[in-house]
Amino acid sequence: MNTNGQSKNGQSPKTGTTLVKRAFPQMLKGGVIMDVVNAEQAKIAEDAGAVAVMALERVPADIRADGGVARMSDPELIIRIMEAVSIPVMAKARIGHFVEAQILQALGVDCVDESEVLTMADEENHIDKHKFDVPFVCGARNLGEALRRIAEGAAMIRTKGEAGTGDVVEAVRHARSIFGEIRRLQSLSKDERYSYAKNLAAPIDLVNEVADTGKLPVVNFAAGGLATPADAALLMQLGVDGVFVGSGIFKSGDPARRAAAIVKATTYFNDPAVLAEVSRGLGEPMVGRTVASLSEKELLAARGI
Amino acid sequence: MASKTAPQPPPSLVGGVLVGVLGLQGDFREHIQKLESLGVTTRDVRRTSDLDGLDALILPGGESTAVAILESSKAAHGIFDEIQKLGRAGLPIWGTCMGSILLAKDIEGSKQGRLSLMNITVRRNAFGPQRFSAEQPLDIPALGAKPFPGVFIRAPLITHVGKDVEVLGKVENGIVMAREKNLLATVFHPEVVDDTRVHEYFLKMIE
Numbered sequence: 001m002n003t004n005g006q007s008k009n010g011q012s013p014k015t016g017t018t019l020v021k022r023a024f025p026q027m028l029k030g031g032v033i034m035d036v037v038n039a040e041q042a043k044i045a046e047d048a049g050a051v052a053v054m055a056l057e058r059v060p061a062d063i064r065a066d067g068g069v070a071r072m073s074d075p076e077l078i079i080r081i082m083e084a085v086s087i088p089v090m091a092k093a094r095i096g097h098f099v100e101a102q103i104l105q106a107l108g109v110d111c112v113d114e115s116e117v118l119t120m121a122d123e124e125n126h127i128d129k130h131k132f133d134v135p136f137v138c139g140a141r142n143l144g145e146a147l148r149r150i151a152e153g154a155a156m157i158r159t160k161g162e163a164g165t166g167d168v169v170e171a172v173r174h175a176r177s178i179f180g181e182i183r184r185l186q187s188l189s190k191d192e193r194y195s196y197a198k199n200l201a202a203p204i205d206l207v208n209e210v211a212d213t214g215k216l217p218v219v220n221f222a223a224g225g226l227a228t229p230a231d232a233a234l235l236m237q238l239g240v241d242g243v244f245v246g247s248g249i250f251k252s253g254d255p256a257r258r259a260a261a262i263v264k265a266t267t268y269f270n271d272p273a274v275l276a277e278v279s280r281g282l283g284e285p286m287v288g289r290t291v292a293s294l295s296e297k298e299l300l301a302a303r304g305i
Numbered sequence: 306m307a308s309k310t311a312p313q314p315p316p317s318l319v320g321g322v323l324v325g326v327l328g329l330q331g332d333f334r335e336h337i338q339k340l341e342s343l344g345v346t347t348r349d350v351r352r353t354s355d356l357d358g359l360d361a362l363i364l365p366g367g368e369s370t371a372v373a374i375l376e377s378s379k380a381a382h383g384i385f386d387e388i389q390k391l392g393r394a395g396l397p398i399w400g401t402c403m404g405s406i407l408l409a410k411d412i413e414g415s416k417q418g419r420l421s422l423m424n425i426t427v428r429r430n431a432f433g434p435q436r437f438s439a440e441q442p443l444d445i446p447a448l449g450a451k452p453f454p455g456v457f458i459r460a461p462l463i464t465h466v467g468k469d470v471e472v473l474g475k476v477e478n479g480i481v482m483a484r485e486k487n488l489l490a491t492v493f494h495p496e497v498v499d500d501t502r503v504h505e506y507f508l509k510m511i512e
Contacts, residue, residue: 011452015437019497027402051330052368263374
C-alpha cells in the first residue's frame with residue numbers, strides 16, 4: 001500500500017505477492033466481467049452489476065470482421081474508462097508483449113489479460129508475469145495450458161472459448177476439458193503423475209498441487225462465445241467461478257438489459273425459474289458465427305498454447 | 306438416545322451453530338470453507354428465506370456495487386431490508402472488505418445501496434488500484450499478541466467511527482477492524498489466509 005507506513009510490528013506492506021495477486025480474482029467470483037470499448041459502455045456495465053470491465057479497442061466480433069493487427073487499447077481510452085467506474089478495470093495486452101503490460105500496469109489497471117484475442121507479439125514466449133505487481137489473467141483450452149500459464153505467474157485463468165462468435169461450444173469444450181483432466185489426474189496413483197505431467201507439458205509441482213486439492217490453484221472463469229443468460233448459467237453449472245462476456249452484450253439489441261440479465265443468471269445459475277424470468281424479452285442477441293464455419297486461420301484459441 | 310453407530314458431529318467451537326454467508330457474489334466459498342474447518346454448519350444465503358434460523362451472518366469480499374444491484378433483483382428482493390432488521394435485533398453480522406462497505410452508514414462520495422447498520426464511515430478503494438493492494442501484518446490486541454496476516458485487496462478504510470464503535474485495529478491512515486455491539490467490520494480478508502483467529506473471534510460473538 002503506497003500511503004501506508006510501517007506498522008508497530010515493524011513490518012511494512014508487501015505489494016505484488018502471489019497471495020495478493022491471486023486474492024484479487026477471488027473477490028470477482030460469482031460475477032460477470034464485461035468487454036467495453038469506451039466510458040459509456042463501462043458505465044452501462046457497472047450499472048448492470050458487472051464486477052469488472054475489460055477495456056479493449058474493439059470487441060472480438062469487430063476484430064474478426066475488420067481484420068488487421070489488434071493491439072492494446074489507447075491509454076487515453078483506458079484512463080477515461082477508469083475515471084468512469086468504481087469497479088476494477090482490466091485491459092488486454094498482446095501475448096508476449098511485456099511492454100504493453102508494463103504500460104497497462106503504469107496506467108493503474110487492476111488486471112492485465114494476456115489475450116489471444118489480440119494479435120500475438122511473440123509466438124514462442126508468454127510474458128513473465130512474476131515480474132509484475134499487477135495480476136494477470138490468461139486463456140486456456142485445457143489443464144496443460146492452464147498450468148503453464150500459472151507457472152508463468154498468471155493469477156487467474158479463463159477458458160479461451162472462441163471469442164467474437166457468440167457460439168458457446170468452445171467455452172464448454174475447454175471448461176469440460178480442464179475439469180475432466182483434473183478428475184482424471186485425481187484418479188492416478190502418485191507415481192503415475194510424472195508421466196501425466198509430461199503429457200500435459202506442465203510442471204510436476206503444480207500437477208501434484210492440483211491432484212491433492214482437486215482444483216486449480218487460481219480462480220477459473222469462462223470466456224469466449226457466451227451470449228445469453230443461459231450460456232452463463234451453463235458454464236457456472238459446469239463448475240467455473242464466474243464469466244466473461246465480450247461481444248455478446250454490446251453487439252446485442254439491448255445491452256443494458258442483457259447485461260443485467262446475465263449478471264442475475266450468474267448468481268442464480270442453479271435456479272431455472274430465475275433463468276426463465278431473466279431470459280424473457282431481451283431483444284436481439286448478437287448474430288454470431290458458428291465456430292464450425294470458421295477456417296483454421298480464424299480460430300483465436302489456437303494462439304498462445 | 307443415539308446408537309453407537311450414529312455418525313459423530315465434527316468437533317465444534319460452538320456446537321449446533323448455523324452461520325450464513327451472503328452468496329450473491331464474491332469470495333463466500335472461502336468463508337464457508339473456513340467456518341466448516343472450525344466445525345460450524347453453514348448456509349449459502351441468496352434469498353430472503355435463507356436468512357431463517359441463522360445464528361450469525363457473514364458478508365464476504367466482492368464488489369459492493371454488483372451486490373447492491375443483485376439485491377434489487379426479484380429473486381433477492383428485500384434481502385437487505387431483512388438483514389437490516391436482523392442486525393438491529395442483535396444478529397451477529399461480520400462484513401469483510403465489501404461487507405464492511407455494506408454495513409457502513411456512510412460511504413464517502415457514494416449513494417450506492419447499503420445496509421446502513423454500523424455507525425462508521427468508509428472510503429472505498431482507499432489504497433488505489435490493485436497494484437497497491439498488499440499483505441501487511443496487523444497488531445490486533447483482541448486477537449492476541451501475534452500479528453494477524455492482513456490481506457488488503459482494493460480495500461476500503463474506515464475513516465470515522467461513531468459512538469459505541471470499538472476500534473480493534475488500525476494502520477497509519479485509517480481503521481481496519483471495528484466492532485459495534487453485534488456488528489463486526491474488517492477491511493482485510495481473514496478468509497484467504499490460514500489464520501482462523503478472526504473467524505473464532507466472530508463465532509464468540511454468538512451468545
